[in-house]
Amino acid sequence: AQRVTQPEKLLSVFKGAPVELKCNYSYSGSPELFWYVQYSRQRLQLLLRHISRESIKGFTADLNKGETSFHLKKPFAQEEDSAMYYCALSGLNYGQNFVFGPGTRLSVLP
Amino acid sequence: DAGVIQSPRHEVTEMGQEVTLRCKPISGHNSLFWYRQTMMRGLELLIYFNNNVPIDDSGMPEDRFSAKMPNASFSTLKIQPSEPRDSAVYFCASTVGTSGTYEQYFGPGTRLTVT
Numbered sequence: 001a002q003r004v005t006q007p008e009k010l011l012s013v014f015k016g017a018p019v020e021l022k023c024n025y026s027y028s029g030s031p032e033l034f035w036y037v038q039y040s041r042q043r044l045q046l047l048l049r050h051i052s053r054e055s056i057k058g059f060t061a062d063l064n065k066g067e068t069s070f071h072l073k074k075p076f077a078q079e080e081d082s083a084m085y086y087c088a089l090s091g092l093n094y095g096q097n098f099v100f101g102p103g104t105r106l107s108v109l110p
Numbered sequence: 111d112a113g114v115i116q117s118p119r120h121e122v123t124e125m126g127q128e129v130t131l132r133c134k135p136i137s138g139h140n141s142l143f144w145y146r147q148t149m150m151r152g153l154e155l156l157i158y159f160n161n162n163v164p165i166d167d168s169g170m171p172e173d174r175f176s177a178k179m180p181n182a183s184f185s186t187l188k189i190q191p192s193e194p195r196d197s198a199v200y201f202c203a204s205t206v207g208t209s210g211t212y213e214q215y216f217g218p219g220t221r222l223t224v225t
Contacts, residue, residue: 036214043113043216043217043218043219044153044201044203044216045215045216046213046214049213086152086153098143098155098158098214099155100145100152100153100154100155101152102152102153103152103153
């Protein structure tokens with residue numbers, strides 16, 4: 001069964017410090033992985049997806065198939081990065097389910 | 111485009127009452143998803159539609175929940191009868207493709223409270 005885990009419910013870092021939000025998944029096949037973000041009083045929105053290999057707002061995420069991980073990283077956290085972050089997985093075939101992790105709340109302290 | 115539109119934004123109802131949540135996807139999008147968010151269970155996919163056809167409703171918790179998409183621009187999620195444990199934020203999302211591999215655009219959510 002598809003499953004996404006995010007071990008940290010809350011992560012607090014100081015401004016300028018590196019941040020890593022962990023995500024592990026289980027899936028029998030080749031999944032597509034995403035990070036979605038929800039800023040305070042805003043809608044849930046896509047941050048990045050592994051297939052595009054982009055850096056968005058300084059964040060990057062590398063898919064490690066051996067460790068079945070898709071950790072989100074940023075070298076220097078900013079206060080405006082404070083938000084709820086969700087890792088998500090989708091099967092590549094039509095009709096396959098889409099699963100979100102439980103989410104990690106990132107708090108960047110001044 | 112106003113994005114995905116959901117109504118109402120807040121709903122308070124008494125146990126046993128029928129609740130109907132509404133969603134208008136982004137024009138041109140052909141997939142629509144309904145999610146439920148709670149503190150205990152996080153964000154759960156309830157059901158999704160491709161081209162107005164329900165594809166996977168395995169996430170629908172029980173027969174009290176039903177969803178319809180009569181046309182490409184409108185979907186409803188109905189709970190009848192409602193129970194206190196149904197209290198949650200319900201999100202609707204739409205995407206241009208026919209699978210979750212495309213970016214999903216979320217609505218603002220409907221906060222449901224069942225007393």
